[in-house]
Amino acid sequence: METTSTACGSPSRTHVGGLEALRASWRDSPLALKAGTVLLLALGLFVICAPLFGSPNHQDIARGLTSDGYPLSFSARYPLGTDILGRNELARLAYGGRVSLFVALLSNFTSLALGIAVGVVAGYYRGRTETLLMRITDVALAFPFVLGAFVLAAVLPAGITRVVVIITVLFWAYPARLIYGEVVRLRGRAFIEAADAAGSRGGATMRRHILPHLFPLLVTYAPLNAAAAIMFESTLSYLGAGINPPTPSWGNMIADGQTALSYSPHLLLEPALFLALTILAFLLIGEGLKSRSTAVQRNSWLAV
Numbered sequence: 596m597e598t599t600s601t602a603c604g605s606p607s608r609t610h611v612g613g614l615e616a617l618r619a620s621w622r623d624s625p626l627a628l629k630a631g632t633v634l635l636l637a638l639g640l641f642v643i644c645a646p647l648f649g650s651p652n653h654q655d656i657a658r659g660l661t662s663d664g665y666p667l668s669f670s671a672r673y674p675l676g677t678d679i680l681g682r683n684e685l686a687r688l689a690y691g692g693r694v695s696l697f698v699a700l701l702s703n704f705t706s707l708a709l710g711i712a713v714g715v716v717a718g719y720y721r722g723r724t725e726t727l728l729m730r731i732t733d734v735a736l737a738f739p740f741v742l743g744a745f746v747l748a749a750v751l752p753a754g755i756t757r758v759v760v761i762i763t764v765l766f767w768a769y770p771a772r773l774i775y776g777e778v779v780r781l782r783g784r785a786f787i788e789a790a791d792a793a794g795s796r797g798g799a800t801m802r803r804h805i806l807p808h809l810f811p812l813l814v815t816y817a818p819l820n821a822a823a824a825i826m827f828e829s830t831l832s833y834l835g836a837g838i839n840p841p842t843p844s845w846g847n848m849i850a851d852g853q854t855a856l857s858y859s860p861h862l863l864l865e866p867a868l869f870l871a872l873t874i875l876a877f878l879l880i881g882e883g884l885k886s887r888s889t890a891v892q893r894n895s896w897l898a899v
Contacts, residue, residue, distance in 0.1 A: 628883020631818075635876040638869070642696060645689035651843050655681045666859045676861050678851065684862070688869055691843035696873070698755055698838070699825035702762035706824070707817060709763060710770030711809070715801050717771070718778025729775065735768035740827075748836035758837045762824050770816060777812055781805055818881035822874045829870055845870045 645651075659667060659681025666684075667677045675685040717728035744761050751757040781787060782805075790800045831837030832846025840847055845866040852863030 625883040625886045627879045628887065631876045631879025631881075631883060634872060635880065638692065638873055638876060639696070642689050642692040645686065645693055648686040648689050649683050651687040651690040652682060652841050655683070659683070666855065666862065668859065668861055675865055676859070678848075678862055679855055679859070684865060687843040687848060688845075688865060691845050691848055691866065692869060692873075694755065694838055694842060694844045695825055695828055695846070695870070698758050698762070698828045698844075699821055702759045702766070702828070703817065703821040703824045705759060705763040706766035707770050707813065707820060709767040711774055711806075711813070713767070713771040714774025715778055715805060715809075718775045719782055719801055719805065728771075732768045732771050732775070735765075736772065738765070740765055744827075744831055744836055748831070753839050755838065758828055758831060761831065761836075762827055765827075766820065766824065770813075770820065773812070773816065774809060777809060778805055781808055815881060815885045818877045818884065822877035822881070825870070825877070826874055 655677070658672060659677040661667060666679055666681070667673055669676055673683055673685065675688065677684055678687065713728050713732065717725045717732070743765050747761045747764060748757065751760060787800065787804055790804050795803075828837055829844070829846035829849065832839075832844045833850045835847075835850070837846055838844035840851075848866040849863060849870070852859075852861075852866065855862045
């Protein structure tokens, strides 16, 4: 009976211990990381609750516009006002945030995945493979962002997929160059040479010995890349090469609000504020993770 009681109690103690470790980790986290995480969670909750705010494309001409036909600034029915077509600005901000965050996070993942693959392969293998991949990376880095975006937008069908492809094609080279430099530094380490001498194949060595040591670098780079991705998605939508109306995104909402700046400045300020807060959240998380990673690596043999 005593053995059963101990066995039954063990998972509970493990669970409690895990929660305590999580709380301790949160307490020791830098203020920037805490602030960025809370802000990003609040924005995530806002966009998840988008259906509660109504339809983003419903035009309420009778109650959503003033008697002179101008958008409402604030009202009990529309807390954040309406746009020039009488549509609920709160609902459009929430649904626009869904689109902007989804595109940014997905393109962040795809560009990082491609950049990691190219950087690790180029850094580990010497000779023609390294030269070829790095020359392709150099060409990608030298290509103008805006020109490349418009060229790709002209040949790809409109939609979210187009924006993800554009950001991936234009962003992958930056993490590739960063990862390449780190892998070149690692490939001369004794544990890599020992793995090769033991008969470990290239794929296994990269997966088991190189990728785990890239994790601290990737953790600090990913939030910064996400901030750049969401900013670029908004820029594309603002210029008409990204998410097209009537699908809302913060970028095309800023473009619409610019035309109404003289009589309804809230149409420009509200999406711009949400965009700025989202970018700030990612930057704070990146800065916090960088500070935490630096503190950990001071006592790590990898920093030697």
